[in-house]
Amino acid sequence: MTFPTPIALITGGSRGLGRNAAIALARQGTDVIITFRSGFDDARSVVAEIEALGRRAACLQLDVSDASGFPGFAGAVRKLLADHWQREHFDFLLNNAGMGLVAPIADTTPEQFDTMMAVHLKGPFFLTQALLPLIADGGRIINVSSGLTRFALPGYAAYASMKGGVEVLTRYLAKELGVHGIRVNTLAPGAIETDFGGGAVRDNAALNALIAGNTALGRAGLPDDIGGAVAALLAPGSGWINAQRVEASGGMFL
Secondary structure, three states: OOOOOOEEEEOOOOOHHHHHHHHHHHHOOOEEEEEEOOOHHHHHHHHHHHHHOOOOEEEEEOOOOOHHHHHHHHHHHHHHHHHHHOOOOEEEEEEOOOOOOOOOHHHOOHHHHHHHHHHHHHHHHHHHHHHHHHEEEEEEEEEEOOHHHOOOOOOOHHHHHHHHHHHHHHHHHHHHHHHHOOEEEEEEEOOEOOOHHHHHHHHOHHHHHHHHHOEOOOOOEOHHHHHHHHHHHOOHHHOOOOOOEEEEOOOEOO
16 A cells, blocks of 8 residues: 655745755655745755655745735645645644744833744744644644743743743644644754854854853754754654654753
8 A cells, every 4th residue: 555745834944944854854755845935046946955855845935924824825735735746635734934033021122022923923823723624634743942941041032932832832732633633743943053043053153162062962953953853753653742842952951
């Protein structure tokens, strides 16, 4: 008996951790749909890289901060699945898209707080809601959180508060979607060398050394570390992992 190739939808898949997750899943035998907000050329580059690995891929524009666009996006996904894969459903959803904010509580503005809420909590909540009819029974959802929900560093209160909400949302999704065999987990990266937050972990040698000195494995994380973790959580043998927060930080701030 043969099974159809799984299809993953990754928000924010044109760069950073989303890109690495897309490539890792393609190497594992998964077709991929990625979203981008404005970097069409970057998204097309990722699609080409996935296709070079022998997998099928496509990209769609999406602003995760604008929930009013989610029904239309779900319609675009439905059409893409029918036209490109002759399928009605996809298998994996990775709620990854996001942005950073470094601001002390005393200096955080209501506008900054609302932006964090829209992108990191309201976005995943209502995007998942809009896409639920398209997620196959037995599928999986990963919501990306942060190590900053376990340890506290000054300046990240608004960002980390939203990620804490995402972790609660994960458990509720797992509870409500279990009847459909859909597993839902949180992946919480530690400090990773990407352009996130202006590339501070990657480009600031002093910060990178501080992180390395407080991580059991002796270095800051790399994008491939997270891509590999996503692929592992979506691998066939990980189906009994459900409603969990999995931190991928190399043992940071133990």
